[in-house]
Amino acid sequence: MAPREPIHAGSGEPVLLLHPFLCSQNVWRSVAAQLAGTGRFEVYAPTMLGHHGGPKSPTWMLHTQMLVDDIEQRMDQLGWETAHIVGNSLGGWVAFELERRGRARTLTAIAPAGGWGHHSVSKYETVLKFVMGGPALIAARLLGPRILRLPGARRLATLPVSGPADGPTDADLELLVEDATHCSAYVQLLVKTLRLPGLLELARLGAPTQLVLCEKDRVFPTPRGNRYFLTHLPKDTRVVRLDGVGHIPMLETPDTISELIAGFVDQHASKPGGSVGAG
Template identity: 55%
Template sequence: MSPREPIHLTNGRRPGGSDGTGEPILLLHPFMMSSYVWTDVAQQLADTGRYEVFAPSMAGHNGGPRNRSWILDSKTLADHVERQLDALGWDTAHVVGNSLGGWVAFELERRGRARTLTGIAPAGGWHRWSPVKYEIVGKFVAGLPVWLTARLLGERSLRLPGVRAAATVPISATPRGVTEVQLQEILDDVTHCPAYYQLLIKALLMPGLMELTETSVPTHLVVCERDRVLPHPRFSNHFRKHIPDIEKVTELDGVGHIPMFEAPQRVADLIIEWVDAHTPPVRQVEAGA
């Protein structure tokens, strides 16, 4: 499979370049995934005709730039995304991030690049020595055998007993939440992700999101009922405690850590509702004015 291309849609189709139409929405993917996770949601947002949607693959992930260092952190990821926003001519956007993408979304908000922020099961909700940080790192280290099997055997690994069930644990509530085609695409992302070890090494050395008290834009925290990677409430308490006057917390029932596969319409709807609620109405020009 070829490296992922960024998803860039306006009025339901890919534009030749940014034409400035519609509210800009930036979608940021989870750890080890790529822009692919947003395929259905991005299309549904663009089909409304009211938004311009951009979903890149971040550095160290499938389709993103290579990182020249042995370590990778959220600031480096945000640097790359910010350069792409500049290329699009977007000073700010409605930023939506899932898991690692949520962590990077908060970093972009700190830099003044967010109009609103939606964190879907965001990562980074810990201090330097928080037990939950070591728990999440341990979960991804425990997945090393599945990652190595996928690297060695490619799509053939999906035919091995138990691999499908193990592979979907960090993604969906049940193995049925991901189709065969989606699982093959996910496998391609996972096996083309040098960020796997680069980010885990850095995560052991750095704190999580420490500037949440400075968050100043409307913020929507979305938690997933059957999230087995960052289960609520242990991994969401940090956000609820430190974000000043958090406007909204939504729990998506019956979905796992990456709900865009299981419930793309529900995810699109909550983004639409949030963005529309925080977008000034367009002034209608009176006839003959």
Template identity: 45%
Template structure:
């Protein structure tokens, strides 16, 4: 990652949604404690082929506010459905990363997806299960750092060591992740009101329905160096339950949020899936 001044990138501000391009409707959904900023580079590349809409989730930086101490995937999907209805999108292509992929599966179950590209999807566990508790504890361990970060001067919160630590969590090749994207990820985490409500909601909400019943074309993208939900443990259910027609692809040399370090590859993989659905081709 680049060093230099610790002042955050000029113009970095919360956004309720990215909306750009024209063509087939494409919904891009970000991960837990992230924001639409993580999709900026992919959205730019897809705008010539699709009308791209990347909203901020409820309780996340730039997203709608909420009341109470309980939030789950179903409630996030409810709000996204309201936004799709407002835009007149009865169905659309969906690509989601981590929590966004989990919400994408829920929207697909509701009949809102033409295709689904699931990138390092969360939710590949039963409820309750040791896998669920392990990932919950992993995010709980971040709470002290987030609370401290909210109180620190900006020069420290966005310093080179902090940016490097964030980049190491989210990506494999830290030098390839743009400074703006890493600073947006830090800011998103510091302003995520949904952190504890989502963790509490995850304990009460039902697990993903049987994936073998999905009738939507699915492309599963697994990240080789995922440090947040490693494939060898958390991808098993998706690999086993998804229909035989689903694509199962390992993206080499990337971390949990590959849109930051490999936007060209991610945009290509999404575009291929969208195109294959148009022409009824089976991707290889």
């Protein structure tokens, strides 16, 4: 597939949206449209290195810092010295690293990855889950979206991403399958995760931060999947717990996620506005 142009719309406070591992900017389609539609936010949602429609990795040994470097270069191209950064899963990990470089006005981390030390059960459990999903990805690559019509396939496909099986729409689920089966960084990032520690120095964050945890998150299940963040983040971090949703809540309840982002940005921006809705 040819490189995909990032979602870039609206005007106002700069908001950067970063997607999860195996996904693309597509997971932000609804939220980006809602935020841009308020007239208060300039929204930018790129696809990261090694992911479907994003730039190719320049080396086999892809690591988090390269993902961060790429996003930082894109911010520079936009003329954004800083932005309100929102990241889900792998995107949350990248968001924290961008904050460490001084690029965040605020940080919203939704079910973020990287919540582990160099050697921890949580890290190895996470890698094992993705390795065990490898055969399903191979089958989906061979069959394409029609694999979702097989008995039980929708439930299997939605277990890692949503609470109920009917969480994502059919269109969103087909895009997820396409993105996951064309992610060239699949092995690279799992190897990187095994070799290197997770997030460090969380207590030194300088930007206002909100941590969003999802009740039905099966990738980083509560409590063990987010204990590291709750222990190491600054005491003034805002913690939001969403009931009934899975690891990628933008696909299940975009209105709620839009409201969370807009409200937090408004709280810390110079000119707060009203609410965000589906319109």
